[in-house]
Amino acid sequence: MYQLTFSLQEFLSQYWQKQPTIIKGGFANFQDPITAEELAGLTMEEEVDSRFVSNKDNVWQAEHGPFSEDKFADLGESHWSFIVQAANHWHAGAAQLVEPFKSMPQWLFDDLMISYSVKGGGVGPHIDQYDVFIIQGQGKRHWRVGAKDVGQYKEVSNHSALRQIESFEAIIDDVLEPGDILYIPPGFPHDGYAMEPSLSYSVGFRSPKEQELISNFADYVLAHDFGDTHLHKPDLATQSNFGAISSSDLASLTQMLQDNLADPIRLKDFMGCMLSQSRHQLDIVQPEPVWSAEDIAIHLESGQIIEKVAGLRALFHEDEPHLLYINGEVIKLTAAMGELAALLSGSDSLSTDAFSQPVESDAIALITDLVNKGYWFIDEE
Structure with a gap:
């Protein structure tokens, strides 16, 4: 069983969504829960979300799995990585890495991403909009993290499947060794590359955007056939300009929207249903025959x-x-x-x-x- 060497509560108070930091020896005597070969095996499965990224001679290539064994036959010894999303859904040992973080809200937890990189391998400088604890497994990885400055960093188009940014000035520049943890809040640019064959485990936490809440609530209202009524206004009066939206009409239409959002039971059910759905595919198999x-x-x-x-x-x-x-x-x-x-x-x-x-x-x-x-x-x- 994995156990943090620091107080998660104190960490949240000091660092959570405030500043990035490195925790040396965040896991004592860390042992990898999965091998590179097992991870490669997961990339061959149809249900598993996986990627392959290479940057040899600074030419970026990226593709999504599943992959065949031929993919790993002659890759060379540097500048490539393969990545598995939601590895905790598919590998019981890897899922144990999530256990130390279970005093945080389950709805906020997204997934455990695992990457294997050879020397020089990485995905380039980029910005994520979620909180992540990056745990170093075997090998060493060099990480740089920049300051958060909305609008400062320009995107570059090295490959259509990669959202990268230009280089940045680092406020963290260090090497992670087995058991070290790098925490990065949303919006901080970062870039990591392996110094030798290396496994990294990213425990990610992601909250929904306002756009997602609005879009999903609209879908929820439609799916449950709520609000299937038109504006009723028997006291309608004439107006001088055909194109005018009267203040009273605007208030009535706005009230129709607010009535949906003001129903506490409806909102609670919507939030519960939405937040209980994983963003990643689950290994759900209905038994045959069924159990009595x-x-x-x-x-x-x-x-x-x-x-x-x-x-x-x-x-x-x-x-x-x-x-x-x-x-x-x-x-x-x-x-x-x-x-x-x-x-x-x-x-x-x-x-x-x-x-x-x-x-x-x-x-x-x-x-x-x-x-x-x-x-x-x-x-x-």
């Missing part, structure tokens, strides 16, 4: 566990802990199912040991439904 409630009960009573699909989000609002949002769905639990609600949202597995009382039939029924949807699974191997 009786089989689920026997499985739990025998002391075995039921595991949550890696990356699946189960969220609740602080003032309504029995109303869960799982992968965009609303799941209502009774007050008597409080322990189950806590386990579904805060734990990666279910077992009878976690319950203080025998698991009731309604809880078994819900667990059965979640297993048959592929959200939780039983490893029968």
Whole structure:
């Protein structure tokens, strides 16, 4: 199990979205949870989001996976990288790197990205709009981070698949070794390249943009057929100019919008549904044949566990802990199912040991439904 050598709470207070920093030895005696060969194997899978980037002789090339074994046959010894997004969804060992950060909001966590680079490999100078903890694994990587200055940095077009910027003056210029952590808040330019064959693990946190909130709320309103009414104004009067929008009409139309946004239940359900959906594909497989409630009960009573699909989000609002949002769905639990609600949202597995009382039939029924949807699974191997 991985454990931070510093207080995450103190770190958040001092650095979070304030300034970049390097934490030397952020993980003591760090051991890579995955090999370069295993990571390369993931890039060959259709479901996995992967990239290959090379910059030999300063000529940038980039392409998306999946790749075949031939891709890695004759790459040379320098200036290339391959990258896997949401590696925590596909590799159980890599997913353990997320555990030390689970005292932060689940809805804010995005994914664990892993990159393998040979000497000189990297993706070039760029700016991200999310918070990231970059953990150095095997090898060494040289990092430069610049100051945040909106509008100062010009984009360059070295390749259509890469959003890079011109070089920048560094406020951090250092080499990361195994176990070191580089934290970068949104908007700070950065550039890292491997000094030798190197693995890097990026634990990313991303909040939705205003545009996403507005767009997704519009989709939510349409999907649920809310507000399917026109403006009703039986006291309409004539006006002197055909093209004028009267102040009263503007106020009425604005009120129609505000009424949708002012409904607290609608907003809470929308936020719960939206935030519980991962940005990355999940390894959801519905079992065949389906499980019966009786089989689920026997499985739990025998002391075995039921595991949550890696990356699946189960969220609740602080003032309504029995109303869960799982992968965009609303799941209502009774007050008597409080322990189950806590386990579904805060734990990666279910077992009878976690319950203080025998698991009731309604809880078994819900667990059965979640297993048959592929959200939780039983490893029968």
